[in-house]
Amino acid sequence: xxxxxxxxxxxxxxxxxxxxxxxxxxxxxxxxxxxxxxxxxxxxxxxxxxxxxxxxxxxxxxxxxxxxxxxxxxxxxxxxxxxxxxxxxxxxxxxxxxxxxxxxxxxxxxxxxxxxxxxxxxxxxxxxxxxxxxxxxxxxxxxxxxxxxxxxxxxxxxxxxxxxxxxxxxxxxxxxxxxxxxxxxxxxxxxxxxxxxxxxxxxxxxxxxxxxxxxxxxxxxxxxxxxxxxxxxxxxxxxxxxxxxxxxxxxxxxxxxxxxxxxxxxxxxxxxxxxxxxxxxxxxxxxxxxxxxxxxxxxxxxxxxxxxxxxxxxxxxxxxxxxxxxxxxxxxxxxxxxxxxxxxxxxxxxxxxxxxxxxxxxxxxxxxxxxxx
Amino acid sequence: xxxxxxxxxxxxxxxxxxxxxxxxxxxxxxxxxxxxxxxxxxxxxxxxxxxxxxxxxxxxxxxxxxxxxxxxxxxxxxxxxxxxxxxxxxxxxxxxxxxxxxxxxxxxxxxxxxxxxxxxxxxxxxxxxxxxxxxxxxxxxxxxxxxxxxxxxxxxxxxxxxxxxxxxxxxxxxxxxxxxxxxxxxxxxxxxxxxxxxxxxxxxxxxxxxxxxxxxxxxxxxxxxxxxxxxxxxxxxxxxxxxxxxxxxxxxxxxxxxxxxxxxxxxxxxxxxxxxxxxxxxxxxxxxxxxxxxxxxxxx
Numbered sequence: 001x002x003x004x005x006x007x008x009x010x011x012x013x014x015x016x017x018x019x020x021x022x023x024x025x026x027x028x029x030x031x032x033x034x035x036x037x038x039x040x041x042x043x044x045x046x047x048x049x050x051x052x053x054x055x056x057x058x059x060x061x062x063x064x065x066x067x068x069x070x071x072x073x074x075x076x077x078x079x080x081x082x083x084x085x086x087x088x089x090x091x092x093x094x095x096x097x098x099x100x101x102x103x104x105x106x107x108x109x110x111x112x113x114x115x116x117x118x119x120x121x122x123x124x125x126x127x128x129x130x131x132x133x134x135x136x137x138x139x140x141x142x143x144x145x146x147x148x149x150x151x152x153x154x155x156x157x158x159x160x161x162x163x164x165x166x167x168x169x170x171x172x173x174x175x176x177x178x179x180x181x182x183x184x185x186x187x188x189x190x191x192x193x194x195x196x197x198x199x200x201x202x203x204x205x206x207x208x209x210x211x212x213x214x215x216x217x218x219x220x221x222x223x224x225x226x227x228x229x230x231x232x233x234x235x236x237x238x239x240x241x242x243x244x245x246x247x248x249x250x251x252x253x254x255x256x257x258x259x260x261x262x263x264x265x266x267x268x269x270x271x272x273x274x275x276x277x278x279x280x281x282x283x284x285x286x287x288x289x290x291x292x293x294x295x296x297x298x299x300x301x302x303x304x305x306x307x308x309x310x311x312x313x314x315x316x317x318x319x320x321x322x323x324x325x326x327x328x329x330x331x332x333x334x335x336x337x338x339x340x341x342x343x344x345x346x347x348x349x350x351x352x353x354x355x356x357x358x359x360x361x362x363x364x365x366x367x368x369x370x371x372x373x
Numbered sequence: 374x375x376x377x378x379x380x381x382x383x384x385x386x387x388x389x390x391x392x393x394x395x396x397x398x399x400x401x402x403x404x405x406x407x408x409x410x411x412x413x414x415x416x417x418x419x420x421x422x423x424x425x426x427x428x429x430x431x432x433x434x435x436x437x438x439x440x441x442x443x444x445x446x447x448x449x450x451x452x453x454x455x456x457x458x459x460x461x462x463x464x465x466x467x468x469x470x471x472x473x474x475x476x477x478x479x480x481x482x483x484x485x486x487x488x489x490x491x492x493x494x495x496x497x498x499x500x501x502x503x504x505x506x507x508x509x510x511x512x513x514x515x516x517x518x519x520x521x522x523x524x525x526x527x528x529x530x531x532x533x534x535x536x537x538x539x540x541x542x543x544x545x546x547x548x549x550x551x552x553x554x555x556x557x558x559x560x561x562x563x564x565x566x567x568x569x570x571x572x573x574x575x576x577x578x579x580x581x582x583x584x585x586x587x588x589x590x591x592x593x594x595x596x597x598x599x600x601x602x603x604x605x606x607x608x609x610x611x612x613x614x615x616x617x618x619x620x621x622x623x624x625x626x627x628x629x630x631x632x633x634x635x636x637x638x639x640x641x642x643x644x645x646x647x648x649x650x651x652x653x654x655x656x657x658x659x660x661x662x663x664x665x666x667x668x669x670x671x672x673x
Contacts, residue, residue, distance in 0.1 A: 006474040010463065017462045017501075209458030213517075216422045218447040219475045 003219065007227025011201075015231060025197070025235060026242070029189035033243055037182045037251060040308075044130045049073040050094040052085055055104035063100065063142050072134045086119070095121045096131050108146060171339045178251045183334040184307040186243040191327055192298060194236040194270050198277030199294040200287045201228060202369075207286060225366055229274045236270040237263065257337030261344055265333050268354050272326045275361025282368040301327040329354050374400040374436050375556045376421065376525060381430035383416055390416040391427070392579045398558055398572075403551045405570030406560040407664065413579040414560040415455060418529045421558070422452045435524040435556075448476075451518035455530040457510045461503030465494055465513055468502050469520060476521035486553065487516045490546055508539030515546065519555075526550065528559040532566065544569050564665040575668050582671040587664055594662035594670065596620065599640060600628035603652040612650045618642070623669055630666055631657075 015021060049067055053060050068075040076094060079085035085097045099117040101107075107114040118135055122128035205211040214224065240263070247253040276297065284290040303309070304318065305327040311319055322328050329350040336342035344351075376398040383391040391413045398404040406414050419425035421434055423443040431438065437445040459468045469491075473480050484491070494512050497505065502513060511531060518526060528547075532540045544566065547557055559570070567573045568587045575582040575590070583590055601622075603609045609629055613622040620632040631643070640657040647655050 003475055003477070006471060010460070010467070010471055013467065014460065014462050208461065209454060209456045210460055212424060212454055213452070213458045213472075214475070215424055216447055216450065216452040217472070217475050218444060218477075 003223050004227045004230075007224065008230050011228065011231040015235070025193055026239070029193055029239060030242060030246060033182070033185055033189055033246060034250065036185045037178050037247075040177075040181050040185065043177060044127045044134070045072055047073050047131055047134070048093065048095045049075050049098070050077045050079055050085055050088060050096070051075070051098040051100065052079045052082055053100050054102040055100050057105035059105035059108060059146070060100045063139070064098075066138050066142050067098070067135075070134065070138055072131075089119065089121055092121075095127075096135060098135070179253055179339060180335075181307075182247045182251050182253045183338050184305075184331045186240065186247065187305075187327060187330045187334055188302055188307070189243060190236050190239050190266070190270070191273055191301070191330070193239055194232050194273045195277050195294050195298060196291065197235065198229065198232045198274045199280045199290045201232075202278060202281035203284050203287050203290045206281075221366055221369060225278065225362075225369065229271075229278065232274055232277075233267065233270050236273075237266065240266055253338065255338050256341035258343070261347070262334070262337050265330075265337075265347065265351060265354070268351070268358055269326060269330050269333075271358040272354060272361055275358060275363075275365045276326075278365035279361060279368060282365065282370075301325050304328070305331050307331050323353075326354060326357055374524060375402060376404075376432070376434050376558060378417075378421070378432045379430055381417070381420060381427045381432055383413075383420065383425070383427050389579050391420075394430070394576075394579070394581055396574050396581060396584050398556055400556055401551065401554050403547060403557045403559070403569075403571045405567050405573040406558065406576055407562075407564065407567045407573050407668065408560070408576035409562055411578075412576045414576060415529055416579075417576075418452070418454075418527050418558075418560065422450060422527055423447060448521070449524045451521070451523035451526045453514050453518045453526075453528045453531055455533060457514060459502050459510075459514060459517060462501060464499050464501055465505070466498040468513060469516055472517040473520045478521050480520065483520055483522045486522055486550075487519050489549060490519075491516050507535050508542070511535055511539065511543060512546075515543075519550070523555065525556045525558070528557065530560055530562065532561060532563065540566070564663065564668065567664045573664070575664075575671060577668075577672045583667070590664055590667050591662050594667050596632040596670075597638070598660050598662050598666060599631045599633075599643065599657050600625070600660045601631045601643065601647075602628050602654070602656040603647060604654045605652065608650075609647070609652065612647065612652070616643075616646055621669065621673070623666075625663075625665070628660075630660070632670075 015025070051064055051067070053064065064075065067073045073096070077088070079088065079097070082099060085094065085099070088094045089097060097119040099119070101115060101117070104114055104116075116139060118132070120128045120131050120135075202211070205214070244255065244259075248255060277294065280290050280293050280297075284293060304311075304314070304322050304325050306322070307327075311322050311328065314322070333342075333347050333350050336347060340346075378397070379395050381391055381394045382389070394413075394417065406417065408414055416425065420427045421432060421439060423439055423446050426440060431440075433439065434446050435449045437443075437449070439446060460471070463471065469480055473483075480487075490512050494505070494509055494516070497509065502510065505513060515528075515531070518528075532543055535543065540563075547559065548569070551557055559566075561567065570587060572584065572586050573590065574584045583593070585593070601609065601613070606624070606627075606629070610622060610624065613619050613629060613631060618633045618635050618638060620634045622629050622631050624630075633643075640659065643657050644655050647657075
């Protein structure tokens with residue numbers, strides 16, 4: 001016990017003496033949290049919108065007016081020809097082009113149907129999808145209003161059921177992206193710092209030769225590893241705490257669920273990450289190698305965590321792979337507990353998987369740490 | 374209770390680092406491993422300190438087998454690697470405390486053993502180890518290796534890169550430690566340090582050439598040695614190399630150490646030869662062999 005305590009004390013001393021590391025550990029993640037939470041949003045605003053009005057009637061003008069009224073679209077230009085519009089899109093001056101065909105009003109009144117052409121710059125596929133939804137919504141609204149107009153004018157139309165859907169976004173009523181992103185980004189930061197620090201720590205002792213000196217002592221493997229990991233567990237929890245305070249104060253993110261549950265899960269989660277870090281450390285010779293391998297896993301974990309792209313839309317094999325992604329579970333748990341107020345029984349599946357992961361990774365880490373080469 | 378090494382071999386990939394090494398260090402002996410870089414000294418240390426497992430052969434340290442009873446060995450040996458490997462960002466005192474703790478002891482408990490050494494660095498006990506001078510670092514490393522009162526002390530090139538004054542002090546410390554009944558195995562590439570050991574093993578390319586006391590090794594030198602000097606040293610080496618009676622000629626400080634193939638060689642022959650080659654200020658004197666001479670002769 002005395003030995004573990006002394007190793008922990010020594011690790012903390014070294015962390016706090018490293019003048020370059022301290023700001024990296026505490027200041028950088030928080031700057032990232034503040035910047036990313038404000039910047040990482042899936043909303044697309046200020047879409048550059050152009051149109052070609054071949055009809056020039058009250059109907060066509062009304063449709064364009066609807067786009068103009070939307071906060072998402074900046075109605076920019078009226079292109080006289082489709083050719084000019086497409087060259088403008090090529091130059092990047094316009095994102096979405098709506099072409100209203102000739103006789104738009106006449107066909108709509110006479111045949112009750114007409115076509116519209118919508119051209120979207122899909123260089124950024126995600127944004128294009130969102131723009132398509134926005135544009136469709138506006139056209140639908142216009143369509144509905146047009147039908148009502150017909151009735152008022154006494155034009156007989158089919159007795160179509162007019163069903164209006166009013167979406168209700170549970171747990172995040174205003175669809176505030178920050179509410180959605182902040183818990184996720186907080187997860188990334190806790191993960192990155194604990195993985196990098198633990199991954200580089202043992203390898204650093206290898207580099208400076210102290211590991212060899214330690215290895216000739218009668219110190220027990222588990223003493224050494226517990227002594228090494230504990231400080232980073234504490235650091236991870238401190239980081240989570242500071243992050244939660246910022247989330248609450250700066251972004252006003254609701255924290256509905258139990259804080260104790262959140263911390264309890266986080267402790268198990270950090271153990272997984274520390275196990276991975278230590279495992280990497282045991283198989284590398286320099287801090288540089290450890291850093292690259294840690295980055296490799298980090299990038300895969302982040303992009304396959306469901307934070308930036310929904311897991312449901314990934315191919316089947318990728319979905320299976322995400323089962324091995326600890327970040328996925330942490331993001332799920334944080335969102336469930338923070339936003340939904342999920343209780344212990346709700347997160348049992350994630351909890352069990354994480355626990356199993358922690359046992360396996362730390363088992364591997366202890367097994368692969370050999371005092372004899 | 375010393376060290377016993379029987380037929381140890383170790384191969385890295387295809388390079389033979391150690392080939393059938395056997396020797397014995399008596400309890401309380403100061404034993405030197407003398408050899409150039411790459412001779413296999415560090416590999417042997419790593420095997421004896423249980424950091425590496427030999428391919429074949431057996432070894433015991435303080436009576437414990439290095440493979441079967443490695444745990445006991447770790448309690449009873451002190452190891453000072455060639456490279457300074459303490460925590461540079463911890464202070465002198467913290468380093469010492471750390472190693473005392475992981476050996477399950479305290480500085481106070483074994484203070485008498487390290488006292489002589491520690492008093493010299495005590496004024497800097499709050500200084501970080503990375504900020505110490507080379508000699509101070511060695512003293513701290515030695516203190517850390519001694520803190521648990523080891524029975525056997527392994528010192529891998531402890532004086533490489535240390536100034537001559539600190540080197541001398543360091544060897545005096547080793548002599549004092551030896552009196553406290555600690556078996557010491559020390560490696561060094563410096564032949565002058567070899568004379569300070571009780572017995573030495575000359576090692577090169579993973580093989581032991583000779584094991585004996587420094588005196589016996591020196592007197593075992595089979596030939597008469599002449600030290601030769603003239604005005605042009607470079608030309609002298611060239612000419613000696615071309616001389617038909619030359620057995621060996623090595624630079625040795627300001628002199629060339631020369632041995633001859635012929636048994637009835639006279640210094641005058643060489644002087645005449647050199648005069649013929651237009652050398653001036655010629656000096657040819659018989660001299661006592663050193664360990665280096667023996668080493669060069671054996672590794673020929």
